[in-house]
Amino acid sequence: MAAVFLLPYVLVCSGRACGKPVDKKAALLSGFLAGLAFSFKPFFLLVFCLIEIYMRGTCRETGQPWIRLENTVATAFFGGYLLWVILGTPYLSYLRFIEPYYASYNMAFFQLLFNFNHFPFVLATLLHGIFEPPKDEAPLRQMLFLTALGFTLSFVVQLKGFGYHGLPARIFSWTLVSLIVLGLASAGKRKEFAIRAVAYQFSANFCIFPVMYILFISGLNLFCSGGGDTQALINQIRELGGGKKAHLLTFSCWSAFPAFNYCGIQTTQRGSALILAKLYHGIDPFDGPFPYKNGSETWELLQSYIDITVEDIATRKPDYIFSDDRLDRQAIGISRFNFIEFLMLDDRFKLLFQTNYQFLKEAGAFKVFKRRTG
Numbered sequence: 001m002a003a004v005f006l007l008p009y010v011l012v013c014s015g016r017a018c019g020k021p022v023d024k025k026a027a028l029l030s031g032f033l034a035g036l037a038f039s040f041k042p043f044f045l046l047v048f049c050l051i052e053i054y055m056r057g058t059c060r061e062t063g064q065p066w067i068r069l070e071n072t073v074a075t076a077f078f079g080g081y082l083l084w085v086i087l088g089t090p091y092l093s094y095l096r097f098i099e100p101y102y103a104s105y106n107m108a109f110f111q112l113l114f115n116f117n118h119f120p121f122v123l124a125t126l127l128h129g130i131f132e133p134p135k136d137e138a139p140l141r142q143m144l145f146l147t148a149l150g151f152t153l154s155f156v157v158q159l160k161g162f163g164y165h166g167l168p169a170r171i172f173s174w175t176l177v178s179l180i181v182l183g184l185a186s187a188g189k190r191k192e193f194a195i196r197a198v199a200y201q202f203s204a205n206f207c208i209f210p211v212m213y214i215l216f217i218s219g220l221n222l223f224c225s226g227g228g229d230t231q232a233l234i235n236q237i238r239e240l241g242g243g244k245k246a247h248l249l250t251f252s253c254w255s256a257f258p259a260f261n262y263c264g265i266q267t268t269q270r271g272s273a274l275i276l277a278k279l280y281h282g283i284d285p286f287d288g289p290f291p292y293k294n295g296s297e298t299w300e301l302l303q304s305y306i307d308i309t310v311e312d313i314a315t316r317k318p319d320y321i322f323s324d325d326r327l328d329r330q331a332i333g334i335s336r337f338n339f340i341e342f343l344m345l346d347d348r349f350k351l352l353f354q355t356n357y358q359f360l361k362e363a364g365a366f367k368v369f370k371r372r373t374g
Contacts, residue, residue, distance in 0.1 A: 002037040002044055003151075003171040009034035010143045012070050013051060017058045017139035024069060031070035035077025043158055044168075047150030048074070054146055058139070112156050117166035120173035121152045127180045134183070141179060148172040236363030240320065247313055249339035250324035268316040269309070306346045314352055321357055321369040340367070 008030035015022050038044045052071060059066045085091045124145065133141045151169035158165055237246075247268045313321070323339045343349045353369075360370040 002040050003168040005033040005037035006047065006147065006168075009037075009070060009074065010051070010147055011140075013055055014140040014143045016064060016068065017055065017062075017143070018136060019062055019064075022070075027069040028073055031073025032077060034070065035074040035081070038074065038078050039081045041154070043154035044151070045078075046154050046157075047147055050146040050150045051143065054142065112159065115166075117155065117163065117170065118152060120170045120177065121148050124148055124173040124176040124180075127177055131180055131184065133180075137179075137183065141176065144172055144176040144179065148176060236361070236366075236368060244320065245316065245318040246320045246322055247316075247318035248322045248324070249309075249343075250322070268312050268318040306343060306349060309343060310346065310348050310352060313349075317356075317371065319371050320360070321353075322363070323367040323369065340369075 008026070012022055012027055012030040034048070038048055052066075055068075055071075056066050058064075059068075128141060128145050148169050151172060152166075155166045155169055240246075245266045245268050249269075312318075340353070344353065356372055357369040358372055360368045362368065
């Protein structure tokens with residue numbers, strides 16, 4: 001939606017950069033739609049800033065005013081929306097509450113930097129840098145490139161790695177690639193030697209590089225995503241058979257829940273350990289044990305997680321407990337956290353666990369504990 005709503009604004013700005021007159025209705029509508037697009041997420045303002053920096057320089061060269069109808073409307077819409085959010089809704093209170101938990105799913109920067117989502121942008125950057133555009137097409141190409149760059153940066157700074165966060169960047173990157181390829185095809189029809197030049201360029205730059213890039217990213221993603229761990233977990237669940245109940249101790253449920261649902265195993269926990277992730281985030285694991293002192297600031301949240309866990313295991317009696325002991329693949333970063341060791345600090349859990357469960361095996365990086373029989 002952000003990409004669709006922003007495209008008219010990009011076209012209007014590129015038209016002004018070419019020195020062409022812009023209809024007021026088109027400028028008004030594009031500004032309104034752009035304000036709506038930027039209001040989806042504050043991170044998208046990076047795109048607006050890059051476009052306006054480019055337009056500031058262009059307007060100075062052409063003698064046009066930088067304050068234009070479209071950017072005035074976009075700014076007014078976003079400003080009004082921001083005031084409504086602050087003054088008319090409890091959003092800020094909700095944001096202060098949920099932000100630490102949401103931040104607990106942050107991914108490592110290098111995982112986001114070397115990500116398949118960036119391939120269209122990398123390809124667009126290469127094409128944009130190698131093939132010089134016609135003069136009347138240069139502003140549009142530059143606008144599309146800056147927009148793709150802005151959305152790529154917004155994807156990275158969010159630190160989440162969710163695929164849909166990169167959709168706007170991919171849309172504008174492929175749009176730029178399509179524009180360049182169409183321009184090259186038109187040039188090829190006019191001049192035969194241009195076809196040979198394009199063929200050489202594609203052979204040199206767009207055959208070897210994408211293959212090496214894809215191989216490198218594939219290997220890195222395989223290491224970072226924990227695909228081997230997930231497959232080992234699925235194999236273990238299949239061995240257990242259907243109709244069983246399992247309790248999952250983990251910060252991130254992405255690899256386990258689909259496997260459980262696919263194999264017909266019922267989960268007994270009421271969610272992932274977001275509370276622990278929020279408190280543990282940013283703590284150096286080598287500084288000592290997890291902070292757990294009665295009366296401390298973290299006591300209430302930690303105790304609530306332990307209470308819920310003890311209640312779920314005691315009342316729902318899972319057949320198996322899966323303890324997530326993944327290194328480099330936990331949602332909070334590269335730290336190792338031992339759920340069982342932490343929960344054993346509580347006497348209720350210690351008695352419940354030692355009385356009813358015994359270690360079975362390791363499945364990938366998950367430790368599996370089986371409920372005692374008899």
